[in-house]
Amino acid sequence: MKATIVDVAKESGVSVATVSRVVNGNYPVREKTRLKVENAIKKLEYVPNLQARELNTQRSSSIGVVVPSFDNMFFAQVLDGIEERLRRSSYSLLLACAQNDAAREEECVRDFITRNVSGVIVVSPNTETAVSEFYENTAARLPLVFVNSARELAGISYVTSDQRGGARAALEHLFHYGHERILFVQGENSDSYRIKEKVYREIMRERGAFHPEDIVNVGEGNRIETVENTMFILMDMMQGLAPTAIFCCNDLMAMGAVNACQRMGRRVPQDISVIGYDNTALSQYTAPKLTTIDQHMGDLGREAARLMLKQIEENVTENVMLANTVVERETTGFRME
Amino acid sequence: MKATIVDVAKESGVSVATVSRVVNGNYPVREKTRLKVENAIKKLEYVPNLQARELNTQRSSSIGVVVPSFDNMFFAQVLDGIEERLRRSSYSLLLACAQNDAAREEECVRDFITRNVSGVIVVSPNTETAVSEFYENTAARLPLVFVNSARELAGISYVTSDQRGGARAALEHLFHYGHERILFVQGENSDSYRIKEKVYREIMRERGAFHPEDIVNVGEGNRIETVENTMFILMDMMQGLAPTAIFCCNDLMAMGAVNACQRMGRRVPQDISVIGYDNTALSQYTAPKLTTIDQHMGDLGREAARLMLKQIEENVTENVMLANTVVERETTGFRME
DNA sequence: TTGAAAGCGCTAACAA
């Protein structure tokens, strides 16, 4: 069986208290005693039991993270950022996947509470659950951080990305290249499309360049088929219209847009410019490489971890909004007649 | 403060043992008593403390998973599989990232032991560490499962994917379409390239169709730049050679190969066929869509979780090798003159 | 500088 602190104490002929002091190094121990204990530890391959320690000290050194799914590169990157920041602390990461399901999300959080985590980070919380009583109660119990949630609740820290600003930056980038007739491509069922559409409408109206028919909806926006769907829909649409640029709500759609242009014999960016959103790895794989908006997902994760640590240590919540920035690559530019 | 079992016992006027029995439902409790206790639990918002329970029962209900990094879609998919299988059990998942570093990998495993996990799954263990004494000692302490490791140690369960068979299947797929002169594109520093190269050499030699100059090395094979590097190297190479097909060790390289062909005015697959490896999401985003070999990474993860559970429950190790299968899409076919 | 002992929240024998 695994060696316990008692075994070590016996082996080295001291009390368990002394062993504990050696292990934690928080109280003075005579050099000679320390050596004896350390030898015994090595000999018995003793590893302290964190569960017991935490039960005793009423602390916990794990943080729960709930993600809605793994198939999306977005979450992998946020997770990466969280892990990176947490690594420098003494906390470790308990992971659960909510499968895009509100009930399952609650379940995950409850399980974390049972496991006595120090706090829970929820990435893209389900909008149904996010407004519910459930999270209000949970926030009263333990530190809670939301990543990318539109709705705000008391006692919860938020880290979001400035999609309004990002949409504006994307359009200004296109204006800068002299584009006026700009198609807007979005999908269904996501707050993030709503936000961008609103900005698009406002800005285009301001310029007197708004045409309702320039707004294209390609349906489900985060699947593999999105690329192809977007391509076909645009090939259809663009027959009648003569946009000089296309603003897409994510890189999948942008990729479909580029493909559509190429199939129709329009050069990108000489004939038509395309800008995407998210700066997923994808955007660099294509030829030409996508100009897009970076949401800095790694930073989103790092910030979430930082806010969590802050809540645990100082018991204060904080909200952070990260800027979205243009990454210019090869799909935007001036028109060449 | 959080309510404990003692609080619930007091509130409902029974002993802690009875509360425990109600919570666990493992011993008979009179209906009326049970109701009293349940009410108290609800009233106090009591959540049992798993740490205490596990300390007492000498059990643990978490499994540690170490991945080398997150930036690779591969690991995200394996993780997805592990999580999916574990979800149906009562175990939860402790995650750590080794950052492609052998020392850091050991550290992660040690930390898991301290946290008293039931077992550890290591995805793509570092080859240095994999052969070391470290894992031998660790395997003696607790269940260990390796995903995608070339070297085998006693007391450890393995789940690997049959890359030999996959490479053979890829070549046979090309032979089937009548290709004889086939370029082999690989990268540096990975067992998986070695394995495929060996198969390629063997099979091409057997057919008397082996030309040493057909083996191309594009350097670092798992970065974003791999796509572009591959493209330039191949555009250079293919001037002199006249292959009718290209077998690439991963989808990044295959994407680069397709781009190279297109730039050189060769139609894919009418003039030249390209086959990739991995079946990453990427392979479906391109136009034309990549024919590739599926490693079934989700299954790899699910199997790893299954073997872990088996080791925990029955204390037996098992090795599994998953078949790699051809996924035919749009980049392979007969030559059209 | 060290040891004895209480107790963290829980389960499970044992007794009633």
Add this chain to the structure above:
DNA sequence: TTGTTAGCGCTTTCAA
């Protein structure tokens, strides 16, 4: 069917 109690492995107060 229920209660009493020992003890899981550890930390920490208190006393020596």
